[in-house]
Amino acid sequence: MNVIRSLLIAAAAAVLAAPPAAAQTAPKLKVGLMLPASGTYAALGTAIENGFKLYVAEQGGKLAGREVEFAQVDDESDPAKATDNVNKLLKRDSVDVLVGSVHSGVAMAMAKVAKDTGTPLIVPNAGAAAVTGSMCAPNIFRSSFSNWQPGYAMGEVVAAKGHKNVVTITWHYAAGDESVRGFKEAFEKAGGKVVKELSLPFPNVEFQALLTEIAATKPDAVYTFFAGGGAVKFVKDYAAAGLKKSIPLYAAGFLTDGTLEAQGADAEGLLTTLHYADDLGTPRDKAFRLAYAKAYKVQPDVYAVQGYDAAQMLAAGLTAVKGDLTRKPEFDSAIENAKIDSPRGAFTLSRSHNPVQDIYLRQVVGKENKLVGVASKALADPGQGCSM
Template sequence: MTILPRTPLLALAAAAFTLIGATGAQAQGQPLKVGLMLPYTGTFAALGTAIENGFRLYVNEQGGKLGGRSIEFVKVDDESDPAKATDNVNKLVKRDNVDVIIGTVHSGVAMAMAKVAKDSNTLLIVPNAGADAVTGPMCAPNIFRSSFSNWQPGYAMGEVVAKRGHKKVVTITWKYAAGDESVRGFKDAFEKAGGQVVKELNLPFPNVEFQALLTEIAATKPDAVYTFFAGGGAVKFVKDYAAAGLKRSIPLYGAGFLTDGTLEAQGADADGLMTTLHYADAMNTPRDNQFRLEYAKAYKLQPDVYAVQGYDAAQMLGVGLAATKGDVSKKAEFAAAVQKARIDSPRGAFTVSKAHNPVQDIYLRQVSGKENKLVGVATKALADPARGCRM
């Protein structure tokens, strides 16, 4: 019987182990590739820039490193176009081999991003898009959100409107996911408190011909109106609502985007309007004051909710990377660390649910001049119900 010498086999095994160890160490020494898939042109360009600014501000505060790794950015303009979303996110994953993706603003684009991230097991942190499905049916161990679900501000306002004694409400929004989900959140809280939504009015996105619907509101004579509009649509709706004489007789309430980034154009027609969101223009806390000061120094601009969400996306990434010593392949350890963390945000500290959506205070704000001023907390530590999440 011939006995083969063992030394070469042991040497081979040792060499293989050394190679694996060296590869892991080498990966830790390399920059972390962060893919920014945000709108850099078009209607939402300013929002994409604010998110990136906030993200970079936090990284710079950490000396340019997260989890011991320097950051290399790769940018793709998503153009807020869902038709281009899959190709764009695949460029980051397959061509650029990014370690993590940060994006985006538009919910339709974010849904495509979430599918690719889920299929490829790439880390994704959503710094704005509120589509409920991202942390609902599309939830996954590698998908996180640093902003809100569309349901959350709606639910908080439902509680506010009920507490203010209104019994019958008309809702009005564009007929698309964000509007539908915001109204659903409002109804969940308002009807639970005994209120009744007597009519749900909507029009196709991005139509802004409101007159016929405003006439219907006037004829219905509800106690109040709840709405979800954003951007140019929000500007026109607020102005048309006031012009129709409704502001004087039927109180108007909305999700925060009705008056965020729109007050300059809305002018006096927005004065006094109440909205709900997870941030206000004057939180006046030491944490927020410091953030606003550093942001203004860095970018010569005042930060908004989008900058906060970008900043907190970087904070969440930093928490996960610290726990895994910069190793993004350890998805379970990354997720466990983020779920255990208390994120020290300018909006106020928040935690992250099992579905990876912020559990956060939603604030009641009132328009005064050019600011959404803090009135108080509408709902404390509000968690999205994460309907359909199986994780």
């Protein structure tokens, strides 16, 4: 009898001493990464993924106590496939959170699905106005920029330099059109005039006819938006046409971010505007650049920063709800009110969930986008059409 009693006491003690079941079996957090792994934007997708995973690794592979597991889809920068791709992540992989994408058309499709399903979405690049404009929602956030922001800042810069007549050239899709619109708004507000708006379909890189038209127009300057492989070819073609020496080229910073190695000397001296530069020199940025280079054997660019900050934003929301994503209003509110300690400099979010951030003027020196100064301080996208 005493033996039985002793066994019962020992068993009860073991139960009491054991950690709570919830602590042992906290469900994994499934993050769906929908980024380009092929095509002109593949390198951008890789940098975003690396940045996101670096922050998670720095937290020991967990956010708010939940181990992070990734499901991934190559979105191919193809808006026509975007809805099917995002539904694969939601229905096949049962992800808790969506992160993507680079291409604005793809991101808009993701935003529609996220808004319809209530799934948290963090956009780590695509700057389409609609995402934090007419499609804004409590569960949709951006860790990057709006297309309007770098364009508007550069419009102010070009006007301040005394240029009066400008030609713009870009791909004809949301990112390019909205970047040009931001530039034009600021430039013409300051008394300048956009005399011609040139474009070609994404991702076409046959620039020669348009470069000939620029040469014939003889503007004071050119403003452009291109990124990835298209940015490499445009910079090289612009120089080869002899235009770099005669007509100054200004751009949103994507023209020279992640592309300088391939552009070589043709990019030297170019001025661009963006929310990051290669030599900010702050302790936060230095630590990030060192950690990224150690992990991936390359230097980070703006895309890596945006991925890193997307993970920071997710962590801010999860920490507030102790990892419980069923507490959606609290999760959303925590991200909305967070101050993100970014390598680019601390930023907050606007009412429409777009970063309110400094936009820097940078100049290409060798293989770096060197800081010249702040082009626009704490620039907030107007969030037109957002009803939140």
